[in-house]
Amino acid sequence: MQSVPIKIDRTWFSTFQNCMNQDSGWATWEQFQLAIEAAEAQTITDFSELSCLRYITDFTPLPHQIKTAQRVINEMRGRAILADEVGLGKTIEAGLVFKEYMDRGLVQNALILVPSSLVLQWTRELNQKFRIPAVAQKKAWMWDKHNILVASLDTAKRDPHREKVLAKHFDLLIVDEAHKLKNRRTKNWQFVNEIRKKYCLLLTATPVQNNLDELYNLVTLLKPGHLGRPSNFQSTYVSDKRTPKNEKELRAEIERVMIRNRRSDGQIAFTKRHVHTVPIQLSKEERQLYDGITQFIRHRYQSGPGSVKNMLSLIILQREVCSSRDAAFLTLFKLFQRNEQGKKQLSPEVEHLVQLLRNVKTNSKIEKAISLIKEIKEKVILFTEYRATQEMILRALAAEGIPAVPFRGGFQRNKKDWMMEIFQKRAQVMVATEAGGEGINLQFCRHIINYDMPWNPMRIEQRIGRVHRLGQKHDVNIYNFSTQDTIEEYILSLLHEKIDMFRMVIGEMETILERLNMKESIERNLMKIVLEAKDDEEIKERFSEFGSMVQEIKDRPNEKFRSQDVL
Amino acid sequence: MDAIRVHRFAERYFSANDCQIIERSPHHLKVKLSVKVDKELINRPFYWMYVEKMNLQPNPTTLNLISKPEKAPEGFNGEFLSFGTPRFRQILQSAINQGRFIRLYEDKTPETNNPNNSSPYTPWFGVNYKLSYICDQKKDELLSLGINLYDGQIKSNFYPQIKQRIWTPKIPAHRHIIRPRFQLIECLGKLENFIEEHIKKQDSTWAREAKKRLDQELKQVSLYYPEGESETGTEAEKKQRIQEIYWQYHPRIEVDIINAGLFYLDPR
Secondary structure, eight states: OTTSOEEEOOTHHHHHHHHHHHTOOOOOHHHHHHHHHHHHHHOOOOSSOOGGGGGOOSSOOOHHHHHHHHHHHHTSTTEEEEOOOTTSOHHHHHHHHHHHHHHTTSOSOEEEEEOGGGHHHHHHHHHHHHOOOOEEOOSTTHHHHOSEEEEEHHHHTSTTHHHHHHHSEEEEEEESSGGGGOOTTSHHHHHHHHSEEEEEEEEOSOSOSSOHHHHHHHHHHHSTTTTOOHHHHHHHHEEETTEESSHHHHHHHHHTTEEOOOGGGSSSOOOOEEEEEEEEOOOHHHHHHHHHHHHHHHHHHHHOOOOHHHHHHHHHHHHHHHHOHHHHHHHHHHHHHHHSTTOSSOOHHHHHHHHHHHHOOOOHHHHHHHHHHHHHOSOEEEEOSOHHHHHHHHHHHHHTTOOEEEEOTTSOHHHHHHHHHHHHHTOSEEEESSOOOTTOOOTTOOEEEESSOOSSHHHHHHHHHHHSSTTOOSOEEEEEEEETTSHHHHHHIIIIIISOGGGSOTTHHHHHHHHHTOTTTHHHHHHHHHHHOSSHHHHHHHHHHHHHHHHHHHHSOOGGGGGGGGO | OOHHHHHHHHHHHHHHTTOEEEEEOSSEEEEEOOHHHHHHHSOOHHHHHHHHHHTOOOOOOEEEEESOGGGSOTTOOOEEOOTTSHHHHHHHHHHHHHTOEEEEEEOOOOSOOOTTOOEEEEEEEEEEEEEEEESSSEEEEEEEEEEETTTOOEEESHHHHHTTSOEESSOOTTEEEOOOSSOHHHHHHHHHHHHHHHHHHSOOHHHHHHHHHHHHHHHHHHHHSOTTOOSSOOHHHHHHHHHHHHHHHOOEEEEEEEEEEEEEEOOO
């Protein structure tokens, strides 16, 4: 073919002639042969094969991940939006594409822009899973020193980093959590648009949250003009902000630049979840304490002009009583320290609560937990919201001779890894106060005890997500402790019976809360309901109303959000 | 390459490059590097600068390598060596660096024992080329060519044909070289012509397709950023995007060599 330019390197020839003239510098026959064998080993004689799979030995990519990487390379030509639902392995897909380009010499330098909380995790995954020598960007001088950098988008877009980034060419740019680029008027969007790049991968589980412009802006970052000019796009594909028209054509255009794997596609096998509610009956003394605190809270709320914040902390107290005496004690102690300081004697109200607290000698919940753990016999991860409860549980397990490890969000990375390893190898139980970041994978465990319940469904999802994820080979059992006739029972019945939260796929709740505009405020809203209610009946009623609202969005996606239909 | 071949290659590489193998099994290696290999595998230029400036006794690194962790001896701590690891990549790269140019004589006893007779060698110039076909994707092709410096004949698959022969780096007694009729540089030109002809015979669909994609994208860009209008972006932005498109799709072929050598073949 005439038009393909050929560049033949000849720079070596003078060196060769030097060897001849000086009769030195020759290699041995063995060295010569080794060089040829090395070159043969690195040669890839086919354009489209995903040859990097040969080098990936530390894990096995799933079929949908391999297929996605192949499509990105062979059909989308290295510029794509990876929009899998949460938990299907977008990072793996991006890693496969990256590795393949690197092995072929098509990518030598690359930039990965992520939220700052994910910088280390990305760096670690690229190094460990793909053996790509990525470095976490920390200082400005590092831009000139390293070829493969993982950096926080918020840092990189600011000087002095911005200038350095824009002065470079990147063979590959990856942006994680790319929904942060949905608005083209933002600094984020403009910055990424300005970066000089050959290949580009945008990763997001929610390419469209509200309106179609968001999708347009993402696609435009990859390929300006792919969806036409803004005005064409509006007139061709948008009937109103949230409703597409010419849907079929639009979907076809989008499929050329975006891949979205879904759990419901069927090709991805997830095991089942079994949800068990474990009712707990309070002893007489425990019941008296709970009632005492409930009365105390109602009384305070009705009598006092307290700030909402203070009031909400009272609800926390009520939740803590359901968790353990220890947790409640600490909060009560602090509360009294603040309110009763300077007084010679405790107010009779408080005196009464302290007395009730002292009376409690049994702990119904931990007894149940221990017998359940003994019954299960396998590894169990037990979640609680409170540090004091965590410590109490660890003591109780130790007294029973059940090996257990603690886990907290505040642990250093090494300590987290270490605790996970001990849990895997030696302990039966992990007692955790927090689900931990994405890097916490506990697929070897298939029993979760929710000792008490977070009121934020996203946090429940995170708990489950640690265990019920790709790679889990068994069905997962979830045991929810429910202290009867307390707010714990009401909240659980809302989450479990009304919303069916525990059977929802990961990511679904997020979408629902976003639509309700409650992603940040759900917990507060629920606590307010409890606070404002006259009695338990009203709490149940209002929880039930809230549940119906969620159910409605879940079952019948609102007309208003038709924009997501194009995905 | 599987674990066994990786291991065997590494072992041969270290031996061929003057490293001292201290301990070995089919699954692990303990090796004291030579200075040359240390410089290529262990990134510590300042150390070498210091040693050489101060004229100190160099102390090259000892590497512990394991190609099959489950079979390595108990208590042997080392780095895992597999095809995908950065270390093995370095080894491959270094092997290529170290085996570039060669001059060899075929080691074959002449037919006659008459000490007054001298048998001739035919001079060949062998070059191992790597052709890379590049657009947004890439494939490679290895081409081993040899050219007879006496009559200009070109052979493809040259290396496989001479691989089994026995070689020596010094010209043996009672042998002489047939005087080349072609200069080396001339022959290089002939080889390059041969490569161009070879490329012409290849299927070029890939390049046409890439060109099509390139034109398509350029068209899209010119529609997106019309002349003298800035609703969608500036001239600079448009120019950058056009550069990116060429960078990504532009079909081209790059020809590099792996290594080359002069081979004096016994004509029989």
